[in-house]
Amino acid sequence: MNKKGAFIVIEGLDGSGKTTQAKLLAAKLRKNHKAVYTQEPSKGKIGKFIRNRILYGEKRFSTTIEALMFAADRLEHIQNEVLPALAGGYVVVSDRYVYSSLAYQGSAGLSLEWIETINEHALKPDLALFIDVDPEAVQARLKSRKSVMENLETQRKVRKIYQKFIEKGELVRIDGDKPKTAVAQEILKVATAFLKTRS
Numbered sequence: 761m762n763k764k765g766a767f768i769v770i771e772g773l774d775g776s777g778k779t780t781q782a783k784l785l786a787a788k789l790r791k792n793h794k795a796v797y798t799q800e801p802s803k804g805k806i807g808k809f810i811r812n813r814i815l816y817g818e819k820r821f822s823t824t825i826e827a828l829m830f831a832a833d834r835l836e837h838i839q840n841e842v843l844p845a846l847a848g849g850y851v852v853v854s855d856r857y858v859y860s861s862l863a864y865q866g867s868a869g870l871s872l873e874w875i876e877t878i879n880e881h882a883l884k885p886d887l888a889l890f891i892d893v894d895p896e897a898v899q900a901r902l903k904s905r906k907s908v909m910e911n912l913e914t915q916r917k918v919r920k921i922y923q924k925f926i927e928k929g930e931l932v933r934i935d936g937d938k939p940k941t942a943v944a945q946e947i948l949k950v951a952t953a954f955l956k957t958r959s
């Protein structure tokens with residue numbers, strides 16, 4: 761039994777399977793580890809505000825304000841959910857993290873350097889995975905619950921930024937165009953190999 765905590769984040773475009781896969785990974789890891797699923801926007805007050813009023817509500821703020829809100833929510837997420845779980849020896853699997861801010865607010869025109877600056881207090885993940893999907897192919901998955909960020913052109917721009925972080929070696933690419941079970945297998949393989957190196 762590996763008692764050491766780890767912070768794993770799952771990133772990807774809208775509808776790429778992040779929630780499906782992050783929950784599955786946490787469940788599979790529970791065979792050998794303590795594991796917990798968390799997500800951004802978080803369950804905290806700022807997270808709820810972002811989810812209800814910005815992503816699916818009518819109120820849009822400037823991109824700059826939105827970036828600051830996501831960064832503030834991230835610190836709440838870390839303080840209230842991630843750090844306590846890590847201290848308890850849990851593997852934390854987060855559905856979205858700082859790369860979402862870089863990719864989405866970056867695609868909306870903000871500089872990546874500034875987004876990095878406002879997130880400089882955010883804990884660095886131990887392992888960051890990117891579920892890579894064809895933006896066009898996943899549009900069909902989204903039709904019933906489109907948020908404000910989801911048009912195809914935006915998704916293409918967002919993917920380009922994620923790709924930069926794959927090239928830098930910060931994100932590990934997972935082929936997300938395969939069926940759910942195949943994607944889950946690949947993610948479990950990468951996560952397990954990583955956790956072994958730390959035990």
Ligand SMILES: Nc1ncnc2c1ncn2[C@@H]1O[C@H](COP(=O)(O)OP(=O)(O)OP(=O)(O)O)[C@@H](O)[C@H]1O
Nearest residue numbers: 773774775776777778779780781901938939940943
């Ligand atoms: N590999 C896959 N192949 C086909 N459909 C999938 C696959 N993975 C997930 N789905 C389906 O696509 C939809 C979106 O999946 P999911 O909610 O996990 O994505 P998400 O990345 O969390 O989306 P969002 O960004 O909107 O939160 C769901 O209906 C899910 O069942």
Ligand SMILES: [Mg+2]
Nearest residue numbers: 778779780855
């Ligand atoms: Mg989701």
